[in-house]
Amino acid sequence: MDKRWPLMLAGSAAALAVVGLGAIWLGAIDVRASTGHWKITEWVLHGVMRASVKAAAGEAPQPLDPDLVAMGAGHFEQACLFCHGAPDTPRSALARAMLPPPPDLKEVVATWRDQDLFEIVQHGVRYSGMPAWPAKGRKDEVWAMVAFLRAYPDMTGDAYRRMATAPEVAGAVATGDRQPKADVLARCDACHAADKLADGSFVPQIQGQNQAYLAASLRAFLSGERESGMMRVAVNGLAPEELDQLAAHYATLARAPSPGPDRPAPTLSEAGRMLAERGDASRDIPACNSCHGAGSGNPLFPRLDGLSQATIATRLHLFQDKEAQPGGTPYRELMRKAARKLEERDIKALSAYYGSGQ
Ligand code: HEC
Ligand code: HEC
Ligand code: HEC
Structure with missing residues (x-):
């Protein structure tokens, strides 16, 4: 056999590539959205997307709390409805003209596992207009969207609207220049x-x-x-x-008690009270109320009464996470320091204490 065949093969491959690139350069590939995809292109692209999502998806999560559905609905209304429509709102004509068109999610959610939906909402879909989550470090928010998407196919228009919007705004709404619209x-x-x-x-x-x-x-x-x-x-x-x-x-506006149970598990919330009032010097945990109690006098230290258990736990986990950016005041490093030594059982106890209708 001719010993030069590998060389010839490489030569022809290179020539083909040059011709191919030339054709692309000269405009042989149609990128006009108006002509649509051929069925086969559509099938291949969607197949690639499905396979890529399934391969990238991580572990299945803990069961998702049903209370997350409503916050997901509020975000869906602002950020997703425009493209995907809602139970009482058809997809906009503009969205339907996109290529690929954003699907009606009612019909497709069941074809994905929770972790696949997480992957799609977290990272978006390249070349399609489906955007990535606007905050990289907020997996907790993305899971709330997954909880919503799971519930979505069975939602009536009424149920969706009640969750995703506020029919009446509480408190005085003035029309003057200095009031919010x-x-x-x-x-x-x-x-x-x-x-x-x-x-x-x-x-x-x-x-x-x-x-x-x-x-x-x-x-x-x-x-x-x-x-x-x-x-x-x-x-x-x-x-x-x-x-x-x-x-x-x-x-x-008036502050309400926490939406949690009136009477949390007593040993848990007693452990929480100890940390809140006295801290634990042996473990380098300060008394939370030294900053958060009524006496601290610094209006940039938030009050903690009236927060939900999930808020307390989520915020404490974020303040412990070195990658996260959880703070919005110049004093955020103080809070990071206060959270550093907390263990999971401390976070449970503090959530039970502050988050219990006290
Ligand atoms: C889709 C639901 C949603 C909507 C709509 C929304 N928020 Fe929020 N808001 C949240 C979530 C979730 C957090 C917690 C964020 C975090 O963990 O850092 C939050 C946090 C806040 C905080 C910080 C409070 C604290 O205790 O740290 C303020 C202030 C706030 N929102 C005000 C507003 C205002 C004003 C609007 C309207 C312009 C608004 N929010 C609309 C979900 C929403
Ligand atoms: C600018 C338009 C746009 C916005 C806004 C948008 N999406 Fe999408 N979405 C798309 C498009 C286009 C696809 C189809 C991607 C594909 O098939 O390759 C898609 C696909 C999806 C899918 C996968 C469905 C399937 O089977 O193809 C889910 C789930 C999804 N979007 C959820 C959301 C959520 C939740 C939001 C809001 C946080 C959102 N999308 C915001 C355009 C959008
Ligand atoms: C040295 C003062 C200080 C101490 C001690 C402290 N915190 Fe904080 N905490 C802050 C500050 C300041 C913030 C606001 C951070 C920001 O957003 O920039 C904050 C925020 C928080 C928030 C978020 C509240 C909200 O509305 O979202 C929670 C929850 C919290 N702290 C819980 C605790 C707990 C529990 C302890 C006790 C283990 C504690 N803190 C101890 C200063 C402190």
């Missing part, structure tokens, strides 16, 4: 209204929280300094002065 308040109340707060949801109660803390947090969400995909979308397009008006509005 009613449509913006409605957007916030879709997640933060008093009757939406729940033990297993980590949407914090903002009614009656210190005004300076609310204002600093909102500005930090806008700049991206405090990382949250849900809040990033919620404050998108608002001016800093509007954020200050929102802080002033919510700070004047």
Whole structure:
């Protein structure tokens, strides 16, 4: 046999590649969306997407808390409905003209496992318009979206609307220049209204929280300094002065007790009370109330009463995570330090103590 055949083969492959690239360069590949994909292209692209998602997906999660569904709905309304439609809203004509068109999720959710949905919502789908989650370090928020997507196929239009929006805005809504606009308040109340707060949801109660803390947090969400995909979308397009008006509005509303159980497991919450009031010097854990109690006098230290168990636990986990950016005030390093030595059982005890209708 001719000993030069490998060389010849390589030569022809190179020539083919040059011809191929030349053809692409000259415009042989049609990228016009108006002509649509051929069925085979569509099948291949979607097949590639399915295989890639399934290969990348991680472990199945713990069972997802049903209280996460409503916060997922609030975000879906702001960030996903435009492309995917909702039970009572058909997909926009603009979205249906995209290539590939965003599917009606009611029909496809059942074909994916939880961890696949997580993968799609976390990373988005390249070359399709499906965006990645706007905050890299917030897996907890992405799981809340998965909880929502799981419940979505069985949701009626009414049930969806009740969850995803606030029919009535609580508190005075004035029309003056210095008050937040009613449509913006409605957007916030879709997640933060008093009757939406729940033990297993980590949407914090903002009614009656210190005004300076609310204002600093909102500005930090806008700049991206405090990382949250849900809040990033919620404050998108608002001016800093509007954020200050929102802080002033919510700070004047009455604070409700935590949405948790009135009587938590007594040993757990007693352990929580000890840490809150005295800390544990032997383990280098400060007394939480030295900063969070009424006496600290610093309005940038948030009050913790009235928060849900899930909020307390989520925030403590974030402050412990070196990769996360959980703080929105200049004092956030103090909180990181306070959280550093907490163990999982301490976090459970503190959530039970602060998150129990006290
Ligand atoms: C700009 C338009 C757009 C927005 C906004 C958008 N998506 Fe998508 N989404 C798409 C497109 C396009 C696809 C199809 C990708 C494909 O098939 O390759 C898709 C696919 C998906 C899929 C996989 C469904 C399947 O079987 O193909 C899920 C799940 C999903 N999106 C959820 C969401 C969620 C949740 C949000 C909001 C956080 C969202 N999307 C926001 C355009 C969008
Ligand atoms: C999709 C649901 C959703 C919407 C809509 C939403 N929020 Fe939030 N908000 C959250 C979540 C979740 C957090 C917790 C973020 C975190 O873990 O850092 C949060 C946190 C906050 C905080 C920080 C409170 C604290 O105790 O640390 C403020 C202030 C806030 N939101 C105000 C608003 C305002 C004002 C609006 C309207 C412009 C709004 N939110 C709209 C879900 C939402
Ligand atoms: C030295 C002061 C200090 C101590 C001690 C402290 N914290 Fe904090 N904590 C802060 C500050 C400041 C923030 C606000 C951080 C930011 O957003 O920039 C905060 C925020 C929080 C939040 C978030 C509240 C919300 O509305 O989202 C929780 C929960 C919390 N702390 C719990 C605790 C617990 C539990 C302890 C006791 C183990 C503790 N803290 C001890 C200063 C402190």
